[in-house]
Amino acid sequence: MGVYASIDLGGTKIAGALAAEDGQVLAQRIIATESHAGPPAVLARIARLIEDLAAEVGVRPLALGMGVPGLADLEQGVVKFLPNLPTQWREVPAGAHLAQALGCPVRLLNDVRMATLGELVYGYGGRGSGPMQGAMVFYALGTGIGGGLAIDGRLYLGPFGASAEVGHMTVVPDGPACSCGSRGCLEIYAAGPAITGQGVRLLLAGQTTCLYDLVEGRPERVNPAVMARAAALGDERVRAVLVQAAEYLGISVANAILMVHPRLVVLGGSVAEIGPLLFDTVRAAVAWRVGMFSAADVAIVPSQLGNRAGLLGGIALAAGVGI
Numbered sequence: 001m002g003v004y005a006s007i008d009l010g011g012t013k014i015a016g017a018l019a020a021e022d023g024q025v026l027a028q029r030i031i032a033t034e035s036h037a038g039p040p041a042v043l044a045r046i047a048r049l050i051e052d053l054a055a056e057v058g059v060r061p062l063a064l065g066m067g068v069p070g071l072a073d074l075e076q077g078v079v080k081f082l083p084n085l086p087t088q089w090r091e092v093p094a095g096a097h098l099a100q101a102l103g104c105p106v107r108l109l110n111d112v113r114m115a116t117l118g119e120l121v122y123g124y125g126g127r128g129s130g131p132m133q134g135a136m137v138f139y140a141l142g143t144g145i146g147g148g149l150a151i152d153g154r155l156y157l158g159p160f161g162a163s164a165e166v167g168h169m170t171v172v173p174d175g176p177a178c179s180c181g182s183r184g185c186l187e188i189y190a191a192g193p194a195i196t197g198q199g200v201r202l203l204l205a206g207q208t209t210c211l212y213d214l215v216e217g218r219p220e221r222v223n224p225a226v227m228a229r230a231a232a233l234g235d236e237r238v239r240a241v242l243v244q245a246a247e248y249l250g251i252s253v254a255n256a257i258l259m260v261h262p263r264l265v266v267l268g269g270s271v272a273e274i275g276p277l278l279f280d281t282v283r284a285a286v287a288w289r290v291g292m293f294s295a296a297d298v299a300i301v302p303s304q305l306g307n308r309a310g311l312l313g314g315i316a317l318a319a320g321v322g323i
């Protein structure tokens with residue numbers, strides 16, 4: 001069985017791995033991105049990381065799959081736009097650069113679509129005999145909100161590899177302006193910073209009970225996970241914030257179900273770690289909003305792979321599985 005390489009490029013860190021096609025990870029490592037140094041320096045760091053992993057394993061990869069936090073031309077291997085990295089990496093031929101440095105094919109993909117691919121091939125979609133039939137929608141709920149769509153065992157990308165941008169579904173007409181240029185997007189209401197901001201507001205206004213004690217009155221310690229703990233301990237105002245965010249997420253999930261009637265809706269990322277309160281609220285919203293047919297057969301579940309979804313998706317991408 002061949003060995004493949006994966007890179008998950010982020011604004012502050014780069015995760016790399018070598019694994020067999022069946023998803024067995026042979027070596028992995030995380031290094032700082034040092035994005036301030038510019039694209040050529042970052043690509044050189046990626047090449048060195050893969051070389052180090054190959055030396056550790058004693059096998060060179062047959063191909064590399066790399067996820068990038070933005071848009072890329074998948075056919076040409078050119079990064080088109082990374083909004084949160086210096087210079088925004090416009091028209092950077094990352095695929096050709098790394099292919100020359102490593103001596104193997106390089107395939108690029110948006111990082112959330114790559115995590116979707118990981119979940120499809122090695123998570124829920126990897127069970128049973130043969131490709132998963134029907135559709136799967138993936139939500140990555142973190143600093144932002146991204147998504148992915150798979151149909152009948154294959155990732156659906158659309159013409160520009162930008163399908164399933166669920167974070168920019170409008171959930172509140174004429175809501176606040178979003179960085180994408182639209183208004184009232186899901187990301188404004190249900191991403192990690194939005195939820196955290198509401199928690200900080202309550203904390204500073206003296207309207208919390210358990211949350212104040214959990215963070216020792218320090219706003220910088222507030223995050224969705226600790227807010228979930230406060231809600232579980234009886235902090236009703238914090239609980240209301242989490243429920244409201246989950247209801248907005250439920251609107252988006254209901255719309256996705258009405259569009260493609262998937263077998264699975266997978267919720268991943270740090271916000272999904274809120275747990276049962278989030279999932280129960282989303283399921284209730286779906287039951288109320290999907291009236292054209294029964295959505296009881298749609299499983300709304302947490303990611304099976306967690307923070308490994310992106311790296312394993314890169315292995316599938318390199319091996320050409322599910323895409």
